[in-house]
Amino acid sequence: xxxxxAKKLAASPYLLVxxxxxxxxxxxxxxxxxxAKTFYYLLRLQIDWQESIRQAxxxxxxxxxxxxxxxxxxxxxxxxxxxxxxxQFGGESAIGGVVSLALIRQIGPITAxxxxxxxxxxSIAAELTTMNVSEQIDALKVMRIDPIKFLxxxxxxxxxxxxxxxxxxxxxxxxxxxxxxxxxxxxxxxxVFLDSAKAMVIDQDFFVHFLKAFIxxxxxxxxxxxxxxNTRGGAADVGNAVTRSVVWSMTVMFIVNYIVTDLTYEGPx
Amino acid sequence: MTSQPxxxxxxxxxxxxxxxxxxxxxxxxxxxGREVLKxxxxxxxxxxxxxxxxxxxxxxxxxLKLITGLLEPDAGKITLNSEQIGLVFQGxxxxxxxxxxxxxxxxxxxxxxxxxxxxxxxMEDLTLVGLADYIDSFPTQLSxxxxxxxxxxxxxVNDPQIILYDEPTTGLDPVMSTVIEDYMIExxxxxxxxxxxxxxxxxxxxxxxxxAILLNQGVVVWEGKPHxxxxxxxxxxxxxxxATREGPMLAGKV
Numbered sequence: 045x046x047x048x049x050a051k052k053l054a055a056s057p058y059l060l061v062x063x064x065x066x067x068x069x070x071x072x073x074x075x076x077x078x079x080a081k082t083f084y085y086l087l088r089l090q091i092d093w094q095e096s097i098r099q100a101x102x103x104x105x106x107x108x109x110x111x112x113x114x115x116x117x118x119x120x121x122x123x124x125x126x127x128x129x130x131x132q133f134g135g136e137s138a139i140g141g142v143v144s145l146a147l148i149r150q151i152g153p154i155t156a157x158x159x160x161x162x163x164x165x166x167s168i169a170a171e172l173t174t175m176n177v178s179e180q181i182d183a184l185k186v187m188r189i190d191p192i193k194f195l196x197x198x199x200x201x202x203x204x205x206x207x208x209x210x211x212x213x214x215x216x217x218x219x220x221x222x223x224x225x226x227x228x229x230x231x232x233x234x235x236v237f238l239d240s241a242k243a244m245v246i247d248q249d250f251f252v253h254f255l256k257a258f259i260x261x262x263x264x265x266x267x268x269x270x271x272x273x274n275t276r277g278g279a280a281d282v283g284n285a286v287t288r289s290v291v292w293s294m295t296v297m298f299i300v301n302y303i304v305t306d307l308t309y310e311g312p313x
Numbered sequence: 314m315t316s317q318p319x320x321x322x323x324x325x326x327x328x329x330x331x332x333x334x335x336x337x338x339x340x341x342x343x344x345x346g347r348e349v350l351k352x353x354x355x356x357x358x359x360x361x362x363x364x365x366x367x368x369x370x371x372x373x374x375x376x377l378k379l380i381t382g383l384l385e386p387d388a389g390k391i392t393l394n395s396e397q398i399g400l401v402f403q404g405x406x407x408x409x410x411x412x413x414x415x416x417x418x419x420x421x422x423x424x425x426x427x428x429x430x431x432x433x434x435x436m437e438d439l440t441l442v443g444l445a446d447y448i449d450s451f452p453t454q455l456s457x458x459x460x461x462x463x464x465x466x467x468x469x470v471n472d473p474q475i476i477l478y479d480e481p482t483t484g485l486d487p488v489m490s491t492v493i494e495d496y497m498i499e500x501x502x503x504x505x506x507x508x509x510x511x512x513x514x515x516x517x518x519x520x521x522x523x524x525a526i527l528l529n530q531g532v533v534v535w536e537g538k539p540h541x542x543x544x545x546x547x548x549x550x551x552x553x554x555x556a557t558r559e560g561p562m563l564a565g566k567v
Contacts, residue, residue: 175408178404178406179402179403179404179406180406180407180408180409182378182381182383182402182406183400183402183406183407183408183467184408184419185381185382185383186381186382186383186398186400187419187420187422187423188423189419189422
Protein backbone atom coordinates (compact mmCIF):
# COMPACT_ATOMS: atom_id res chain seq x y z
CA UNK A 45 0.00 0.00 0.00
CA UNK A 46 1.37 3.41 -0.95
CA UNK A 47 1.57 6.28 1.56
CA UNK A 48 -1.28 8.13 -0.17
CA UNK A 49 -3.46 4.98 0.06
CA ALA A 50 -2.73 4.66 3.80
CA LYS A 51 -3.79 8.30 4.36
CA LYS A 52 -7.04 7.75 2.45
CA LEU A 53 -7.76 4.55 4.37
CA ALA A 54 -7.26 6.43 7.64
CA ALA A 55 -9.60 9.22 6.47
CA SER A 56 -12.31 6.98 5.05
CA PRO A 57 -12.25 3.50 3.50
CA TYR A 58 -14.81 4.74 0.97
CA LEU A 59 -12.23 7.16 -0.46
CA LEU A 60 -9.86 4.28 -1.15
CA VAL A 61 -12.60 2.18 -2.77
CA UNK A 62 -13.62 5.18 -4.88
CA UNK A 63 -9.98 5.54 -5.91
CA UNK A 64 -9.67 1.88 -6.91
CA UNK A 65 -12.93 2.00 -8.88
CA UNK A 66 -11.79 5.12 -10.71
CA UNK A 67 -8.39 3.49 -11.51
CA UNK A 68 -10.16 0.33 -12.72
CA UNK A 69 -12.54 2.27 -14.98
CA UNK A 70 -9.70 4.35 -16.43
CA UNK A 71 -7.62 1.22 -17.06
CA UNK A 72 -10.61 -0.50 -18.69
CA UNK A 73 -10.86 2.46 -21.08
CA UNK A 74 -7.14 2.26 -21.90
CA UNK A 75 -7.39 -1.50 -22.46
CA UNK A 76 -10.45 -0.93 -24.68
CA UNK A 77 -8.48 1.46 -26.90
CA UNK A 78 -5.56 -1.00 -27.16
CA UNK A 79 -7.96 -3.85 -28.09
CA ALA A 80 -9.81 -1.77 -30.72
CA LYS A 81 -6.60 -0.56 -32.38
CA THR A 82 -4.99 -4.02 -32.30
CA PHE A 83 -7.96 -5.56 -34.10
CA TYR A 84 -7.97 -2.65 -36.55
CA TYR A 85 -4.44 -3.64 -37.65
CA LEU A 86 -5.10 -7.38 -37.45
CA LEU A 87 -8.15 -7.13 -39.72
CA ARG A 88 -6.04 -5.23 -42.25
CA LEU A 89 -3.31 -7.88 -41.92
CA GLN A 90 -0.79 -5.17 -40.95
CA ILE A 91 1.34 -7.61 -38.97
CA ASP A 92 5.12 -7.69 -38.60
CA TRP A 93 5.52 -11.48 -38.82
CA GLN A 94 9.26 -11.47 -38.10
CA GLU A 95 8.75 -9.57 -34.84
CA SER A 96 5.70 -11.71 -34.01
CA ILE A 97 7.78 -14.88 -34.29
CA ARG A 98 10.48 -13.31 -32.11
CA GLN A 99 7.83 -12.52 -29.53
CA ALA A 100 6.39 -16.05 -29.81
CA UNK A 101 9.84 -17.41 -29.02
CA UNK A 102 10.15 -15.15 -25.97
CA UNK A 103 6.60 -15.77 -24.74
CA UNK A 104 6.44 -19.48 -25.50
CA UNK A 105 9.75 -21.26 -25.83
CA UNK A 106 11.35 -19.45 -22.91
CA UNK A 107 8.35 -20.29 -20.69
CA UNK A 108 8.45 -24.07 -21.25
CA UNK A 109 10.73 -24.95 -18.35
CA UNK A 110 8.81 -22.96 -15.74
CA UNK A 111 5.46 -24.17 -17.12
CA UNK A 112 6.75 -27.77 -16.93
CA UNK A 113 7.68 -27.39 -13.27
CA UNK A 114 4.51 -25.60 -12.18
CA UNK A 115 2.23 -27.93 -14.16
CA UNK A 116 4.04 -31.00 -12.79
CA UNK A 117 3.74 -29.99 -9.14
CA UNK A 118 0.20 -28.60 -9.50
CA UNK A 119 -0.80 -31.89 -11.17
CA UNK A 120 0.89 -33.93 -8.44
CA UNK A 121 -0.76 -32.02 -5.59
CA UNK A 122 -4.21 -31.93 -7.17
CA UNK A 123 -4.12 -35.61 -8.18
CA UNK A 124 -2.97 -36.65 -4.72
CA UNK A 125 -5.89 -34.78 -3.13
CA UNK A 126 -8.40 -36.30 -5.58
CA UNK A 127 -6.93 -39.81 -5.29
CA UNK A 128 -7.08 -39.77 -1.47
CA UNK A 129 -10.74 -38.71 -1.50
CA UNK A 130 -11.87 -41.15 -4.20
CA UNK A 131 -10.04 -44.14 -2.66
CA GLN A 132 -12.02 -43.59 0.56
CA PHE A 133 -15.24 -44.11 -1.39
CA GLY A 134 -13.93 -46.93 -3.57
CA GLY A 135 -13.88 -44.67 -6.63
CA GLU A 136 -10.29 -45.38 -7.80
CA SER A 137 -11.45 -46.02 -11.36
CA ALA A 138 -12.75 -42.43 -11.62
CA ILE A 139 -9.41 -40.82 -10.72
CA GLY A 140 -8.30 -40.57 -14.37
CA GLY A 141 -11.53 -38.89 -15.46
CA VAL A 142 -11.75 -36.38 -12.63
CA VAL A 143 -8.07 -35.42 -12.81
CA SER A 144 -8.12 -35.08 -16.61
CA LEU A 145 -11.31 -33.06 -16.64
CA ALA A 146 -9.97 -30.64 -14.01
CA LEU A 147 -6.70 -30.27 -15.90
CA ILE A 148 -8.29 -29.79 -19.32
CA ARG A 149 -11.02 -27.35 -18.29
CA GLN A 150 -9.39 -25.45 -15.42
CA ILE A 151 -5.85 -26.11 -14.26
CA GLY A 152 -4.05 -26.40 -17.62
CA PRO A 153 -5.12 -23.03 -19.07
CA ILE A 154 -4.88 -21.12 -15.78
CA THR A 155 -1.44 -22.55 -14.82
CA ALA A 156 0.06 -21.56 -18.16
CA UNK A 157 -1.64 -18.17 -18.00
CA UNK A 158 -0.36 -17.42 -14.48
CA UNK A 159 3.19 -18.17 -15.61
CA UNK A 160 2.79 -16.01 -18.71
CA UNK A 161 1.28 -13.16 -16.64
CA UNK A 162 4.16 -13.35 -14.16
CA UNK A 163 7.00 -13.87 -16.60
CA UNK A 164 5.86 -12.22 -19.83
CA UNK A 165 3.22 -9.69 -18.71
CA UNK A 166 5.54 -8.16 -16.12
CA SER A 167 8.38 -7.98 -18.65
CA ILE A 168 6.15 -6.30 -21.26
CA ALA A 169 4.87 -3.75 -18.72
CA ALA A 170 8.44 -2.96 -17.60
CA GLU A 171 9.75 -2.69 -21.18
CA LEU A 172 6.93 -0.46 -22.44
CA THR A 173 6.97 1.78 -19.35
CA THR A 174 10.74 2.21 -19.70
CA MET A 175 10.24 3.07 -23.38
CA ASN A 176 7.65 5.64 -22.34
CA VAL A 177 9.83 7.13 -19.62
CA SER A 178 12.82 7.38 -21.99
CA GLU A 179 10.66 8.98 -24.75
CA GLN A 180 11.08 6.01 -27.13
CA ILE A 181 7.28 5.84 -27.52
CA ASP A 182 7.23 9.58 -28.33
CA ALA A 183 9.98 8.97 -30.90
CA LEU A 184 7.77 6.37 -32.61
CA LYS A 185 4.83 8.79 -32.67
CA VAL A 186 6.98 11.56 -34.18
CA MET A 187 8.02 9.09 -36.92
CA ARG A 188 4.27 8.46 -37.43
CA ILE A 189 4.53 4.87 -36.24
CA ASP A 190 1.59 3.80 -34.09
CA PRO A 191 3.08 2.16 -30.95
CA ILE A 192 0.13 -0.23 -30.88
CA LYS A 193 0.90 -1.48 -34.39
CA PHE A 194 4.63 -1.62 -33.70
CA LEU A 195 4.65 -2.97 -30.14
CA UNK A 196 1.29 -4.50 -29.23
CA UNK A 197 0.26 -6.36 -32.41
CA UNK A 198 3.41 -8.57 -32.60
CA UNK A 199 3.15 -9.41 -28.88
CA UNK A 200 -0.53 -10.29 -29.26
CA UNK A 201 0.12 -12.47 -32.33
CA UNK A 202 3.09 -14.14 -30.60
CA UNK A 203 0.99 -14.88 -27.51
CA UNK A 204 -1.87 -16.25 -29.63
CA UNK A 205 0.58 -18.60 -31.34
CA UNK A 206 2.12 -19.89 -28.14
CA UNK A 207 -0.50 -19.78 -25.38
CA UNK A 208 -2.56 -22.75 -26.67
CA UNK A 209 0.69 -24.72 -27.07
CA UNK A 210 1.81 -23.89 -23.52
CA UNK A 211 -1.63 -24.58 -22.19
CA UNK A 212 -2.00 -28.01 -23.80
CA UNK A 213 1.56 -28.82 -22.75
CA UNK A 214 0.72 -27.91 -19.13
CA UNK A 215 -2.34 -30.15 -19.40
CA UNK A 216 -0.32 -33.15 -20.60
CA UNK A 217 2.32 -32.67 -17.90
CA UNK A 218 -0.43 -32.46 -15.28
CA UNK A 219 -2.14 -35.60 -16.59
CA UNK A 220 1.17 -37.45 -16.55
CA UNK A 221 1.63 -36.37 -12.91
CA UNK A 222 -1.91 -37.63 -12.19
CA UNK A 223 -1.12 -41.02 -13.77
CA UNK A 224 1.96 -41.41 -11.58
CA UNK A 225 0.04 -40.45 -8.40
CA UNK A 226 -2.86 -42.78 -9.31
CA UNK A 227 -0.40 -45.66 -9.83
CA UNK A 228 1.60 -45.05 -6.65
CA UNK A 229 -1.19 -44.16 -4.19
CA UNK A 230 -4.24 -45.95 -5.59
CA UNK A 231 -2.70 -48.77 -7.61
CA UNK A 232 -4.53 -47.56 -10.72
CA UNK A 233 -2.71 -48.58 -13.90
CA UNK A 234 -2.04 -46.13 -16.71
CA UNK A 235 -4.55 -48.02 -18.89
CA VAL A 236 -7.39 -47.73 -16.33
CA PHE A 237 -6.52 -44.06 -15.77
CA LEU A 238 -6.71 -43.29 -19.52
CA ASP A 239 -9.91 -45.32 -20.01
CA SER A 240 -11.55 -43.30 -17.24
CA ALA A 241 -10.33 -40.08 -18.85
CA LYS A 242 -11.68 -41.12 -22.27
CA ALA A 243 -15.06 -41.91 -20.74
CA MET A 244 -15.43 -38.56 -18.99
CA VAL A 245 -13.74 -36.07 -21.33
CA ILE A 246 -15.68 -34.88 -24.36
CA ASP A 247 -14.73 -32.68 -27.33
CA GLN A 248 -16.44 -29.66 -25.71
CA ASP A 249 -13.84 -29.79 -22.90
CA PHE A 250 -11.03 -29.23 -25.37
CA PHE A 251 -12.96 -26.35 -26.90
CA VAL A 252 -13.21 -24.77 -23.42
CA HIS A 253 -9.49 -25.41 -22.89
CA PHE A 254 -8.46 -23.57 -26.05
CA LEU A 255 -11.03 -20.82 -25.56
CA LYS A 256 -9.62 -20.09 -22.11
CA ALA A 257 -6.03 -20.24 -23.41
CA PHE A 258 -6.77 -17.61 -26.08
CA ILE A 259 -8.73 -15.37 -23.71
CA UNK A 260 -6.04 -15.55 -21.00
CA UNK A 261 -3.33 -14.69 -23.52
CA UNK A 262 -5.33 -11.69 -24.70
CA UNK A 263 -5.94 -10.48 -21.11
CA UNK A 264 -2.22 -10.66 -20.21
CA UNK A 265 -1.06 -8.91 -23.39
CA UNK A 266 -3.72 -6.19 -23.45
CA UNK A 267 -3.45 -5.31 -19.75
CA UNK A 268 0.36 -5.30 -19.63
CA UNK A 269 0.60 -3.27 -22.87
CA UNK A 270 -2.11 -0.77 -21.83
CA UNK A 271 -0.42 -0.23 -18.47
CA UNK A 272 3.04 0.08 -20.06
CA UNK A 273 1.90 2.52 -22.75
CA ASN A 274 0.07 4.75 -20.28
CA THR A 275 2.62 4.95 -17.46
CA ARG A 276 5.09 7.82 -17.27
CA GLY A 277 7.45 9.06 -14.59
CA GLY A 278 10.60 7.43 -13.28
CA ALA A 279 12.12 4.22 -11.95
CA ALA A 280 9.48 3.79 -9.23
CA ASP A 281 6.72 4.00 -11.83
CA VAL A 282 8.30 1.13 -13.79
CA GLY A 283 8.07 -1.03 -10.66
CA ASN A 284 4.47 0.06 -10.04
CA ALA A 285 3.53 -0.71 -13.65
CA VAL A 286 4.93 -4.24 -13.31
CA THR A 287 2.96 -4.84 -10.11
CA ARG A 288 -0.25 -3.41 -11.56
CA SER A 289 0.13 -5.44 -14.74
CA VAL A 290 0.44 -8.77 -12.86
CA VAL A 291 -2.29 -7.93 -10.32
CA TRP A 292 -4.82 -6.73 -12.90
CA SER A 293 -4.08 -9.48 -15.46
CA MET A 294 -4.51 -12.22 -12.86
CA THR A 295 -7.60 -10.69 -11.27
CA VAL A 296 -9.35 -10.24 -14.61
CA MET A 297 -8.22 -13.72 -15.73
CA PHE A 298 -9.74 -15.41 -12.67
CA ILE A 299 -13.03 -13.51 -13.10
CA VAL A 300 -13.24 -14.30 -16.82
CA ASN A 301 -12.20 -17.90 -16.13
CA TYR A 302 -15.27 -18.30 -13.90
CA ILE A 303 -17.57 -16.62 -16.44
CA VAL A 304 -16.34 -18.88 -19.28
CA THR A 305 -16.68 -21.95 -17.06
CA ASP A 306 -20.24 -20.98 -16.20
CA LEU A 307 -21.23 -20.14 -19.77
CA THR A 308 -19.80 -23.37 -21.18
CA TYR A 309 -21.10 -25.68 -18.45
CA GLU A 310 -23.55 -28.13 -19.96
CA GLY A 311 -24.41 -30.47 -17.07
CA PRO A 312 -27.34 -30.27 -14.67
CA UNK A 313 -27.62 -27.15 -12.44
CA MET B 314 29.95 30.56 -20.34
CA THR B 315 32.02 28.23 -22.45
CA SER B 316 32.36 30.17 -25.67
CA GLN B 317 31.78 33.57 -27.17
CA PRO B 318 28.77 34.11 -29.43
CA UNK B 319 29.75 33.80 -33.04
CA UNK B 320 28.68 36.61 -35.38
CA UNK B 321 25.40 35.91 -37.17
CA UNK B 322 27.14 35.98 -40.55
CA UNK B 323 28.68 32.57 -39.70
CA UNK B 324 25.26 30.99 -39.92
CA UNK B 325 23.62 30.30 -43.29
CA UNK B 326 21.31 33.10 -44.36
CA UNK B 327 17.53 32.83 -44.73
CA UNK B 328 14.76 34.97 -46.14
CA UNK B 329 11.48 36.09 -44.63
CA UNK B 330 10.04 36.60 -48.11
CA UNK B 331 8.48 33.13 -48.21
CA UNK B 332 5.71 31.70 -46.05
CA UNK B 333 6.78 30.77 -42.52
CA UNK B 334 7.44 27.04 -42.14
CA UNK B 335 6.22 27.09 -38.53
CA UNK B 336 3.56 29.51 -37.29
CA UNK B 337 2.47 29.44 -33.67
CA UNK B 338 -0.40 31.70 -32.56
CA UNK B 339 -1.68 32.27 -29.03
CA UNK B 340 -0.63 28.85 -27.72
CA UNK B 341 -1.90 27.91 -24.27
CA UNK B 342 -1.39 24.71 -22.29
CA UNK B 343 -2.17 23.76 -18.70
CA UNK B 344 -1.32 20.70 -16.61
CA UNK B 345 -3.39 19.95 -13.50
CA GLY B 346 -4.74 23.48 -13.40
CA ARG B 347 -1.29 25.11 -13.74
CA GLU B 348 -0.90 27.11 -16.94
CA VAL B 349 2.52 26.30 -18.41
CA LEU B 350 2.18 28.29 -21.65
CA LYS B 351 0.17 31.51 -21.62
CA UNK B 352 -0.42 32.58 -25.20
CA UNK B 353 2.86 32.04 -27.06
CA UNK B 354 3.19 33.26 -30.67
CA UNK B 355 6.11 33.15 -33.13
CA UNK B 356 7.07 32.26 -36.68
CA UNK B 357 10.05 30.36 -38.11
CA UNK B 358 11.04 30.72 -41.77
CA UNK B 359 12.79 28.20 -44.04
CA UNK B 360 16.50 28.13 -43.24
CA UNK B 361 16.02 29.95 -39.93
CA UNK B 362 16.96 28.53 -36.55
CA UNK B 363 14.99 29.84 -33.58
CA UNK B 364 16.25 29.19 -30.06
CA UNK B 365 13.69 28.87 -27.30
CA UNK B 366 15.52 29.53 -24.08
CA UNK B 367 14.55 29.81 -20.47
CA UNK B 368 14.95 28.31 -17.03
CA UNK B 369 13.96 24.70 -16.26
CA UNK B 370 10.20 24.20 -16.09
CA UNK B 371 9.33 27.32 -18.12
CA UNK B 372 7.48 25.27 -20.77
CA UNK B 373 10.19 24.91 -23.44
CA UNK B 374 9.87 21.15 -23.94
CA UNK B 375 6.06 21.37 -23.72
CA UNK B 376 6.19 23.77 -26.63
CA LEU B 377 8.12 21.24 -28.75
CA LYS B 378 5.68 18.46 -27.84
CA LEU B 379 2.81 20.69 -28.94
CA ILE B 380 4.51 21.43 -32.27
CA THR B 381 5.19 17.72 -32.94
CA GLY B 382 1.62 16.79 -32.01
CA LEU B 383 2.62 14.73 -28.97
CA LEU B 384 0.40 17.06 -26.91
CA GLU B 385 -2.80 18.91 -27.79
CA PRO B 386 -2.97 22.66 -27.03
CA ASP B 387 -5.77 24.00 -24.83
CA ALA B 388 -6.01 27.05 -27.07
CA GLY B 389 -4.13 28.61 -29.99
CA LYS B 390 -3.06 27.38 -33.38
CA ILE B 391 0.04 25.70 -34.83
CA THR B 392 0.54 25.75 -38.61
CA LEU B 393 3.31 23.61 -40.10
CA ASN B 394 4.05 23.95 -43.81
CA SER B 395 5.64 20.52 -44.04
CA GLU B 396 4.83 17.07 -42.73
CA GLN B 397 8.50 16.08 -42.77
CA ILE B 398 9.57 16.75 -39.18
CA GLY B 399 12.74 15.58 -37.48
CA LEU B 400 13.05 15.70 -33.71
CA VAL B 401 16.25 15.22 -31.73
CA PHE B 402 15.22 14.15 -28.24
CA GLN B 403 16.95 15.28 -25.08
CA GLY B 404 17.67 11.69 -24.04
CA UNK B 405 18.27 10.45 -27.64
CA UNK B 406 15.19 8.15 -27.38
CA UNK B 407 16.74 5.43 -29.55
CA UNK B 408 14.97 2.08 -29.47
CA UNK B 409 17.32 -0.10 -27.44
CA UNK B 410 16.14 -3.37 -28.97
CA UNK B 411 17.16 -2.21 -32.46
CA UNK B 412 20.58 -1.58 -34.00
CA UNK B 413 21.66 1.85 -35.22
CA UNK B 414 20.77 0.77 -38.79
CA UNK B 415 17.32 -0.44 -37.71
CA UNK B 416 16.67 2.74 -35.73
CA UNK B 417 17.32 4.84 -38.81
CA UNK B 418 15.37 2.44 -41.05
CA UNK B 419 12.37 2.95 -38.77
CA UNK B 420 12.31 6.63 -39.68
CA UNK B 421 12.29 5.66 -43.38
CA UNK B 422 9.48 3.11 -42.99
CA UNK B 423 6.74 5.43 -44.27
CA UNK B 424 8.66 6.12 -47.49
CA UNK B 425 8.88 2.42 -48.40
CA UNK B 426 12.21 2.87 -50.21
CA UNK B 427 13.92 -0.06 -51.96
CA UNK B 428 16.44 -1.73 -49.64
CA UNK B 429 19.47 -0.43 -51.57
CA UNK B 430 18.28 3.20 -51.45
CA UNK B 431 17.41 2.85 -47.79
CA UNK B 432 20.86 1.49 -46.95
CA UNK B 433 22.47 4.31 -48.97
CA UNK B 434 20.49 7.01 -47.13
CA UNK B 435 21.35 5.46 -43.76
CA MET B 436 25.05 5.16 -44.58
CA GLU B 437 25.22 8.77 -45.85
CA ASP B 438 23.67 10.07 -42.66
CA LEU B 439 25.86 7.98 -40.39
CA THR B 440 28.94 9.13 -42.31
CA LEU B 441 27.85 12.74 -41.80
CA VAL B 442 27.75 12.24 -38.02
CA GLY B 443 30.91 10.08 -38.03
CA LEU B 444 29.24 6.84 -36.97
CA ALA B 445 29.42 4.69 -40.11
CA ASP B 446 31.48 2.09 -38.21
CA TYR B 447 28.73 1.70 -35.62
CA ILE B 448 25.91 0.85 -38.03
CA ASP B 449 25.28 -2.59 -36.52
CA SER B 450 25.82 -1.59 -32.88
CA PHE B 451 23.00 -1.40 -30.37
CA PRO B 452 22.36 1.96 -28.63
CA THR B 453 23.50 0.55 -25.27
CA GLN B 454 26.93 -0.12 -26.83
CA LEU B 455 27.35 3.58 -27.68
CA SER B 456 28.55 6.48 -25.52
CA UNK B 457 26.18 9.36 -24.65
CA UNK B 458 27.67 11.54 -27.40
CA UNK B 459 27.41 8.73 -29.97
CA UNK B 460 23.78 8.12 -29.00
CA UNK B 461 23.06 11.81 -29.45
CA UNK B 462 24.70 11.76 -32.89
CA UNK B 463 22.66 8.68 -33.85
CA UNK B 464 19.54 10.53 -32.74
CA UNK B 465 20.65 13.35 -35.06
CA UNK B 466 21.09 10.94 -37.95
CA UNK B 467 17.63 9.48 -37.33
CA UNK B 468 16.06 12.95 -37.24
CA UNK B 469 17.55 13.98 -40.60
CA VAL B 470 17.40 10.70 -42.52
CA ASN B 471 14.06 11.76 -44.04
CA ASP B 472 15.45 15.15 -45.23
CA PRO B 473 13.00 17.03 -42.98
CA GLN B 474 11.85 20.56 -43.77
CA ILE B 475 11.36 21.17 -40.06
CA ILE B 476 13.93 20.06 -37.51
CA LEU B 477 13.47 20.38 -33.76
CA TYR B 478 16.09 19.94 -31.07
CA ASP B 479 15.17 19.30 -27.44
CA GLU B 480 18.15 20.20 -25.25
CA PRO B 481 20.65 18.72 -27.75
CA THR B 482 23.76 19.49 -25.69
CA THR B 483 22.47 19.02 -22.15
CA GLY B 484 24.54 16.48 -20.25
CA LEU B 485 27.40 16.44 -22.76
CA ASP B 486 30.95 17.53 -22.09
CA PRO B 487 32.00 20.92 -23.58
CA VAL B 488 33.93 19.32 -26.45
CA MET B 489 31.05 17.06 -27.46
CA SER B 490 28.66 20.03 -27.09
CA THR B 491 30.76 21.95 -29.61
CA VAL B 492 30.75 18.94 -31.96
CA ILE B 493 26.95 18.74 -31.75
CA GLU B 494 26.59 22.49 -32.29
CA ASP B 495 28.82 22.20 -35.36
CA TYR B 496 26.56 19.43 -36.71
CA MET B 497 23.54 21.68 -36.18
CA ILE B 498 25.17 24.52 -38.13
CA GLU B 499 26.25 22.10 -40.87
CA UNK B 500 22.71 20.73 -41.11
CA UNK B 501 21.29 24.25 -41.39
CA UNK B 502 23.56 24.74 -44.40
CA UNK B 503 22.73 21.38 -45.99
CA UNK B 504 18.98 21.07 -45.35
CA UNK B 505 17.91 24.72 -45.29
CA UNK B 506 15.17 23.51 -42.94
CA UNK B 507 13.30 25.62 -40.41
CA UNK B 508 14.63 24.75 -36.97
CA UNK B 509 13.79 25.24 -33.33
CA UNK B 510 16.31 24.50 -30.64
CA UNK B 511 15.12 24.32 -27.05
CA UNK B 512 18.05 24.82 -24.72
CA UNK B 513 19.43 26.62 -21.73
CA UNK B 514 23.06 26.12 -22.77
CA UNK B 515 24.54 29.54 -23.54
CA UNK B 516 26.96 28.21 -26.14
CA UNK B 517 24.23 26.33 -28.01
CA UNK B 518 21.74 29.14 -28.50
CA UNK B 519 24.34 31.79 -29.20
CA UNK B 520 26.24 29.65 -31.73
CA UNK B 521 23.43 27.93 -33.62
CA UNK B 522 20.41 30.26 -33.67
CA UNK B 523 19.54 33.27 -35.80
CA UNK B 524 17.00 34.45 -33.24
CA ALA B 525 16.03 33.58 -29.68
CA ILE B 526 12.97 33.95 -27.50
CA LEU B 527 13.24 33.78 -23.74
CA LEU B 528 10.37 32.15 -21.86
CA ASN B 529 9.68 32.73 -18.20
CA GLN B 530 6.64 31.34 -16.41
CA GLY B 531 4.87 30.64 -19.69
CA VAL B 532 5.29 34.01 -21.40
CA VAL B 533 7.86 35.48 -23.80
CA VAL B 534 9.89 38.02 -21.81
CA TRP B 535 12.54 38.78 -24.46
CA GLU B 536 13.06 38.22 -28.18
CA GLY B 537 16.10 39.12 -30.23
CA LYS B 538 19.32 38.07 -31.92
CA PRO B 539 21.66 36.04 -29.70
CA HIS B 540 24.63 38.37 -30.17
CA UNK B 541 22.47 41.27 -28.90
CA UNK B 542 21.59 39.49 -25.67
CA UNK B 543 24.51 40.71 -23.55
CA UNK B 544 24.01 44.31 -24.66
CA UNK B 545 20.28 44.30 -24.00
CA UNK B 546 18.65 46.36 -21.25
CA UNK B 547 16.01 43.67 -20.67
CA UNK B 548 16.56 42.42 -17.10
CA UNK B 549 15.40 38.86 -17.92
CA UNK B 550 17.85 38.23 -20.75
CA UNK B 551 20.66 39.96 -18.84
CA UNK B 552 20.08 37.65 -15.87
CA UNK B 553 19.73 34.54 -18.07
CA UNK B 554 22.74 35.26 -20.30
CA UNK B 555 24.99 36.24 -17.41
CA ALA B 556 23.67 33.41 -15.21
CA THR B 557 23.35 35.58 -12.13
CA ARG B 558 21.10 35.20 -9.08
CA GLU B 559 20.12 38.87 -9.19
CA GLY B 560 17.18 39.57 -11.47
CA PRO B 561 13.47 39.03 -11.95
CA MET B 562 13.60 35.29 -12.70
CA LEU B 563 14.03 33.92 -9.20
CA ALA B 564 11.79 36.54 -7.58
CA GLY B 565 9.81 34.86 -4.82
CA LYS B 566 11.44 31.46 -5.43
CA VAL B 567 14.55 31.62 -3.27
